[in-house]
Amino acid sequence: MTRTGLTDTIAAIATAPGSAGVGIVRISGENAHTIADQMFRAGRKPSRTPAGRFLFGQMTDAADDMIDEGLCLVFHAPHSYTAEDVIEFQTHGSPAVLSRVLARALELGARPARPGEFTLRAYTSGRLDLVQAEAVLELVNAGTETARRQGTLGLSGALGEQVGHISTLVTRTLAAIQAMLDYPEEGVPDEDRAQPLAQAEARLRHLLDTARAGQAATRGAKLALIGKPNAGKSSLLNALLGYERSIVTATPGTTRDYLEAALELAGVPVTLVDTAGIRDTADTIEAAGVKQAVHLAGNADLVLVLEDGSQAREALPVELPEGASIIRVQTKADLPAAWTDLRAIRVSAVTGDGLPELRAAIEHTLLGDVTRGEAWLTTERQADAARRALTHVQAAQSLPDDLAGYELEEALRALAELTGRDVQEDVVDAVFSNFCVGK
Numbered sequence: 001m002t003r004t005g006l007t008d009t010i011a012a013i014a015t016a017p018g019s020a021g022v023g024i025v026r027i028s029g030e031n032a033h034t035i036a037d038q039m040f041r042a043g044r045k046p047s048r049t050p051a052g053r054f055l056f057g058q059m060t061d062a063a064d065d066m067i068d069e070g071l072c073l074v075f076h077a078p079h080s081y082t083a084e085d086v087i088e089f090q091t092h093g094s095p096a097v098l099s100r101v102l103a104r105a106l107e108l109g110a111r112p113a114r115p116g117e118f119t120l121r122a123y124t125s126g127r128l129d130l131v132q133a134e135a136v137l138e139l140v141n142a143g144t145e146t147a148r149r150q151g152t153l154g155l156s157g158a159l160g161e162q163v164g165h166i167s168t169l170v171t172r173t174l175a176a177i178q179a180m181l182d183y184p185e186e187g188v189p190d191e192d193r194a195q196p197l198a199q200a201e202a203r204l205r206h207l208l209d210t211a212r213a214g215q216a217a218t219r220g221a222k223l224a225l226i227g228k229p230n231a232g233k234s235s236l237l238n239a240l241l242g243y244e245r246s247i248v249t250a251t252p253g254t255t256r257d258y259l260e261a262a263l264e265l266a267g268v269p270v271t272l273v274d275t276a277g278i279r280d281t282a283d284t285i286e287a288a289g290v291k292q293a294v295h296l297a298g299n300a301d302l303v304l305v306l307e308d309g310s311q312a313r314e315a316l317p318v319e320l321p322e323g324a325s326i327i328r329v330q331t332k333a334d335l336p337a338a339w340t341d342l343r344a345i346r347v348s349a350v351t352g353d354g355l356p357e358l359r360a361a362i363e364h365t366l367l368g369d370v371t372r373g374e375a376w377l378t379t380e381r382q383a384d385a386a387r388r389a390l391t392h393v394q395a396a397q398s399l400p401d402d403l404a405g406y407e408l409e410e411a412l413r414a415l416a417e418l419t420g421r422d423v424q425e426d427v428v429d430a431v432f433s434n435f436c437v438g439k
């Protein structure tokens, strides 16, 4: 790689700001070992320590006074996180100690690492692909169990493998088409072209489903409860939460302002939004609440449309946002039903009947046919590349051979971008700019 400044030696505090039991200063690059030799006093020199060993000793300053007592881990290129020579000082974890140890390394010629620069070096050296680097970021930031699991799956290379399968299918078709163009008299059986492409398309579609799930899992999802006054929205919100968050009364128009509550469903952080019952009203306060409810439905990832199952059905006096994901809920299932609609899930907030079915439907809408054990696309960058690959694969299927070949080459390029094998420098910079210093 010809990126500037990649062989110089970088240093940073790798542990979180603040006090902790232990803190780590990490140094990577060609001078890492000589810097360590000058600032670590122990039985032997770090540069002469075999791979996989650590030394116990003292970090020292320019006057050879002790800064702290601690451990020095020695990694030899290419067997390290960055694939360069790496030194780690594990110190007592106070900001005072860590900043002095870092300052000493800088004094001896290291420069401060930029955000994500250690992982950038792992990527540049080929030890990690871009998807794996993004997975490292996910693991560092993982706030939920799902995010953690997806981080490990991404890091394991499972996603890269999936993308590799798709590339193979496209490459195989491209080869068949090229043979056809070169030796038209031989002819290429149609299934050599159509089948792999159909498979590639199906796999890409599935990957894009995982992207939706991934986004839901990392960003969370907003779920609005909408319906006429007294439909049972606040009661259902409370039933889903398992505690009394929202006020419930027999008076229609009880909920006026909207109200949010957090809940985790299938590993997805969900924000439930209770809203004012929608009806035409002369009350200005209530009317404002109704307007807000319609607006909230438009911004939600999923809208639960509630209708009182014990009362005659009546259309809502507003249009629901087009294209929004909707689940229809027939409430008050413990009372005699006044109507039937097979598309609606019957639920009782009083007895809890239908709640498991409703939860399952919500999970299915949020996650699709995606399973939790498979690797998902977890960033918008990945999803964008997969979307472009899909567009080209689709286009190729309805074009004559010479033009189809061009589309397939474009598809392969998009797939290579996905894993980071063929990617613009600004895209790489954008990925690593999200990291913290020391990672």
Ligand SMILES: Nc1nc2c(c(=O)[nH]1)N(C=O)[C@@H](CNc1ccc(C(=O)N[C@@H](CCC(=O)O)C(=O)O)cc1)CN2
Binding pocket: 024, 052, 075, 078, 079, 080, 081, 088
């Ligand atoms: N102290 C410490 N803990 C850490 C890290 C670290 O850099 N330092 N990591 C980082 O952020 C993560 C672990 N990731 C790592 C990945 C590869 C190598 C490494 O040295 N790989 C070599 C040698 C492997 C071996 O000896 O078997 C290699 O791949 O060749 C180190 C850490 C999490 N925990």
Ligand SMILES: Nc1nc2c(ncn2[C@@H]2O[C@H](COP(=O)(O)OP(=O)(O)OP(=O)(O)O)[C@@H](O)[C@H]2O)c(=O)[nH]1
Binding pocket: 227, 228, 229, 230, 231, 232, 233, 234, 235, 236, 247, 248, 249, 250, 251, 252, 253, 254, 255, 256, 275, 276, 277, 278, 331, 332, 333, 334, 335, 347, 348, 349, 350, 351
């Ligand atoms: N039997 C029965 N009654 C219910 C059920 N859910 C709600 N109710 C009753 O229906 C009435 C209205 O319930 P809410 O949950 O306040 O309805 P809402 O849709 O939030 O109403 P607004 O806030 O006025 O828009 C209350 O008297 C509830 O006790 C249910 O599952 N079964």
Ligand SMILES: [Mg+2]
Binding pocket: 233, 234, 235, 246, 247, 248, 254, 255, 274, 275, 277
């Ligand atoms: Mg209410």
